[in-house]
Amino acid sequence: MRWGIVGGGTAGPAAALLLARAGHEVVLYERVENPLPVGAGILLQPTGLAVLRRLGLLQRVLARGERIERLSGHTAGGRMVLDLGYADFREGLHGLGIHRGALFAALWEAVGAEPGVEVRTGHTVEAREETPAGVVLRGLHSDQPFTSEPFDRVAIAGGARCGIRPPGARVTPYPWGALWFVAHENPRPGVLAQRYRDTRRMVGILPSGEGSVSVFWSLRADALEAWKAAGLDAWKREVAALMPEVPIHAVRTPEDVIFAPYFDVVSPTWHDGRTVWLGDAGHAMSPQLGQGANLALQDAAALADSPDLASYSRARTDQVRFYSFASRVLTPFFQSSLPILAPARDLVAGPLHAWGWYRRQMVASLVGVKTGFFREMAIPE
Numbered sequence: 356m357r358w359g360i361v362g363g364g365t366a367g368p369a370a371a372l373l374l375a376r377a378g379h380e381v382v383l384y385e386r387v388e389n390p391l392p393v394g395a396g397i398l399l400q401p402t403g404l405a406v407l408r409r410l411g412l413l414q415r416v417l418a419r420g421e422r423i424e425r426l427s428g429h430t431a432g433g434r435m436v437l438d439l440g441y442a443d444f445r446e447g448l449h450g451l452g453i454h455r456g457a458l459f460a461a462l463w464e465a466v467g468a469e470p471g472v473e474v475r476t477g478h479t480v481e482a483r484e485e486t487p488a489g490v491v492l493r494g495l496h497s498d499q500p501f502t503s504e505p506f507d508r509v510a511i512a513g514g515a516r517c518g519i520r521p522p523g524a525r526v527t528p529y530p531w532g533a534l535w536f537v538a539h540e541n542p543r544p545g546v547l548a549q550r551y552r553d554t555r556r557m558v559g560i561l562p563s564g565e566g567s568v569s570v571f572w573s574l575r576a577d578a579l580e581a582w583k584a585a586g587l588d589a590w591k592r593e594v595a596a597l598m599p600e601v602p603i604h605a606v607r608t609p610e611d612v613i614f615a616p617y618f619d620v621v622s623p624t625w626h627d628g629r630t631v632w633l634g635d636a637g638h639a640m641s642p643q644l645g646q647g648a649n650l651a652l653q654d655a656a657a658l659a660d661s662p663d664l665a666s667y668s669r670a671r672t673d674q675v676r677f678y679s680f681a682s683r684v685l686t687p688f689f690q691s692s693l694p695i696l697a698p699a700r701d702l703v704a705g706p707l708h709a710w711g712w713y714r715r716q717m718v719a720s721l722v723g724v725k726t727g728f729f730r731e732m733a734i735p736e
């Protein structure tokens with residue numbers, strides 16, 4: 356079949372590679388003219404790493420990222436809220452902190468070398484149209500309108516802000532997002548460490564490979580202008596007070612810090628006619644559980660394995676629904692204007708770790724294998 360794929364972030368290139376290797380012809384559209392490896396660190400889970408192994412990219416990303424053994428979260432006063440080790444799930448298991456740019460570079464290089472994939476950069480796809488001959492994509496290329504040839508199937512992987520959504524999808528910008536910056540030193544090797552001051556302040560350090568870390572600071576989207584106006588020094592003091600080991604001196608100008616907003620995209624299904632949705636375009640969620648890129652990679656694998664698009668939607672339902680729901684429920688406990696939630700979190704979450712069942716559920720959620728409250732899948736081989 357001839358496939359058109361919209362979006363060259365995570366899900367798009369992964370799907371392009373797997374479909375081409377299954378014998379399909381693929382055209383990949385990316386709106387950026389010269390895509391560059393940029394972006395904050397992300398945490399890849401064993402589920403996402405399994406897809407990268409299938410793509411033949413595992414050794415490459417392992418070499419660029421840093422193995423993450425634990426997730427640890429404490430209040431400003433030092434009370435433990437989260438302390439989960441991948442080894443608690445299975446000995447030898449780990450996550451991988453990696454710059455999004457390094458993951459992107461690995462996927463793009465592979466796509467560029469894949470004979471069955473044609474890449475069309477600088478193409479912003481604005482609409483799809485189902486015609487008797489196939490699905491036609493329309494949009495802009497160098498400010499000029501273009502219309503594609505008809506495709507047998509189309510996959511939309513345009514990310515959280517994509518303009519083409521599944522039927523019935525609800526898109527809600529989350530009021531909070533994150534400031535992030537990169538520092539080239541690593542005070543907490545192997546650990547994704549977070550600190551919280553009620554629900555309105557959170558800082559996190561994610562080791563991201565090659566001796567660097569990505570630092571995240573929780574901020575309301577509508578407070579961004581006030582943050583800029585207040586100047587860097589006041590903020591740097593606040594960060595250092597909450598987590599002294601943050602290498603805040605790496606920030607010299609406001610341009611060193613980037614704001615990333617969050618979106619919730621909830622959809623009843625991820626296919627319509629001959630079109631299918633992958634990744635954030637169909638199910639964006641806050642990154643509190645660190646699953647978005649992993650789900651996007653697993654979408655690509657499921658698409659390549661599904662005999663038809665309805666089977667794909669069915670195959671993705673349980674896991675995506677669980678993480679989408681869990682992110683919406685849990686995020687306000689860590690990033691919200693509801694500080695009233697913090698005392699319950701701080702009182703209960705730490706002691707609950709001593710209860711084996713709770714610990715197991717939390718670790719399974721981190722690993723990425725939950726498909727329901729009482730269900731989990733195996734990590735793909």
Ligand SMILES: Cc1cc2nc3c(=O)[nH]c(=O)nc-3n(C[C@H](O)[C@H](O)[C@H](O)COP(=O)(O)OP(=O)(O)OC[C@H]3O[C@@H](n4cnc5c(N)ncnc54)[C@H](O)[C@@H]3O)c2cc1C
Nearest residue numbers: 362364365366386398480513514634635642646647648649
């Ligand atoms: C601050 C932050 C931290 C995060 N941390 C984690 C983490 O630790 N772990 C994790 O798994 N996930 C994390 N995520 C989520 C993760 O980044 C996303 O879930 C993942 O990138 C989704 O992949 P995607 O392929 O769906 O979309 P994207 O990676 O966003 O790619 C979309 C691509 O489509 C292109 N595009 C968009 N519109 C069009 C169009 N109309 N025409 C053509 N091209 C188009 C874009 O240019 C882009 O290249 C985080 C997100 C944020 C914001």
